[in-house]
Amino acid sequence: MLRETLVELFPALVDARITHRWGGPVGVPRDWHSSVGYERESGIAWAGGYVGDGVSTTNLAGRTLADLIVGRDSELVRLPWVGHRSPGGSPSRCAGSGSTWAVGDQGRGPHRAAQRAASWIAARMERLLGG
Amino acid sequence: MTTADDRDEISALLYSYAFLIDRGDFEGMADLLADAAVSFEGHSLVCRGRDQVLGLYRSTTRRYSDDGTPKTQHVVSNVLIEFDDHQEGAARMAAGSRSYFTVFQAVPGALALQPVAAGRYQDRFARNDGTWGFTSRHVAMDMAGELGLHLLGPLGT
Numbered sequence: 001m002l003r004e005t006l007v008e009l010f011p012a013l014v015d016a017r018i019t020h021r022w023g024g025p026v027g028v029p030r031d032w033h034s035s036v037g038y039e040r041e042s043g044i045a046w047a048g049g050y051v052g053d054g055v056s057t058t059n060l061a062g063r064t065l066a067d068l069i070v071g072r073d074s075e076l077v078r079l080p081w082v083g084h085r086s087p088g089g090s091p092s093r094c095a096g097s098g099s100t101w102a103v104g105d106q107g108r109g110p111h112r113a114a115q116r117a118a119s120w121i122a123a124r125m126e127r128l129l130g131g
Numbered sequence: 132m133t134t135a136d137d138r139d140e141i142s143a144l145l146y147s148y149a150f151l152i153d154r155g156d157f158e159g160m161a162d163l164l165a166d167a168a169v170s171f172e173g174h175s176l177v178c179r180g181r182d183q184v185l186g187l188y189r190s191t192t193r194r195y196s197d198d199g200t201p202k203t204q205h206v207v208s209n210v211l212i213e214f215d216d217h218q219e220g221a222a223r224m225a226a227g228s229r230s231y232f233t234v235f236q237a238v239p240g241a242l243a244l245q246p247v248a249a250g251r252y253q254d255r256f257a258r259n260d261g262t263w264g265f266t267s268r269h270v271a272m273d274m275a276g277e278l279g280l281h282l283l284g285p286l287g288t
Contacts, residue, residue, distance in 0.1 A: 004196055005283050008189055052284075110274035114250065115173065117275045120284065121191050122174035128186045129176060 026052055035084035036061045038068035045069060049086070137223050138212050140263045141256050145230060149205035155194045161185035164265050172250075172271035193283050195238070203281060204235045207252070226256045226263075234281065242280050249274045 007014050029035070029049035034057055036047040045068065047061035064076040076082075144163065151160040165181040178187050194201055208231045215225040230252045237244040250272040257266045 004193075008194070008283065110276060113275035113278070114248070114272040117248070117278050117282065118171050118173055118270075118272050120282070121187075122171055122176055124190050124284075125171075125174070125176045125178060125187060128178070128183060128190060 027054075029086040031086045033081065033084055033086065034061075035081050035086070036064050036068070037083045038065065134214070134223070137214065137226070137258075137263065141212050141226055141228060142210060144256065144263060144265060145207050145210060145228065145252070145254070149207050149232075152188070152192070153200060153203050153205055155198070155200035157185055157188045157192070157194075160188065164268060167255075167265035168267045170267070170269050172269065191282055191284075193281060201281060202236055202238050203247070206233045206235065207231070208233070222258065224258050225266075228252070228254045228256070230254070236277075236281055238280050242277060245276060247276045247278050247281050248272055 003018065027034075027049045028051050032049075032051055034047075034049040034051065034053070038045040045065055047058070047065055050057045060076070064079065064082060066072075067074045067077050068082070147163055148160060151157075151163060161181045161184045164184045167179075167184070169178040169184055169187065170176065178184050192201055210228060210230040212226055212228045214223045215227070217223050232248075232250055232252055233246055234248040235244065236242060236247045250270065253269040253271070254265060255267040256263050258264075
């Protein structure tokens with residue numbers, strides 16, 4: 001499927017041989033909100049749930065975590081995703097939420113999922129139009 | 132040309148879109164929309180011209196390698212066509228339509244038959260050289276279900 005997508009986007013690669021492949025899971029919290037946090041008492045820090053946007057977000061997470069751990073009061077540690085917790089729910093209800101992109105929004109209805117889809121298409125249009 | 136003829140021709144444009152996309156014929160669909168401005172509800176960007184429309188569908192819509200189609204069925208319904216004012220006895224030159232779309236999809240081994248999206252098309256048409264054609268298509272997606280096997284993303288990191 002990835003190869004198919006690659007060729008869709010870059011038709012010139014149709015005959016190209018792929019020499020290396022890498023795969024990994026996509027982290028999808030139940031509410032689709034990524035978060036970063038640090039519990040000083042336990043010494044446990046976390047960052048994740050980027051839902052496919054991790055290339056840029058991990059950079060922010062790393063800098064935010066550094067400030068949290070050393071106790072620096074910066075604007076980064078006051079961002080709303082710091083300490084955010086995804087609401088609970090039975091594992092069965094959320095099973096497979098990482099498999100596809102629409103599932104995360106279905107709990108809040110198909111209308112929200114439609115807005116998400118339209119925004120994604122608009123982002124593709126923006127790229128296409130050189131925006 | 133009677134009003135009924137005009138309606139038939141415009142309806143055929145609406146239905147042709149569905150046949151073309153479901154067949155995976157994005158090139159034919161881009162020809163159909165070559166003179167149309169294509170936009171989406173809630174967003175101001177507009178694709179114009181065959182190349183942009185083709186690029187949009189190629190970069191957003193999945194086609195499966197076994198049969199070259201998206202494995203979808205676009206159903207266009209509730210079609211209402213209204214003609215712009217025109218002089219008595221003169222040919223109708225412009226019209227608009229509202230319609231519903233429902234996209235069904237089934238991917239063997241991956242997705243059971245189900246509706247994956249529903250919404251509305253608001254279209255404009257003009258007659259040039261005696262033939263009706265799209266001049267704009269505005270897509271309002273109202274409800275979405277499992278779109279991961281219809282659209283190409285987002286996947287990745």
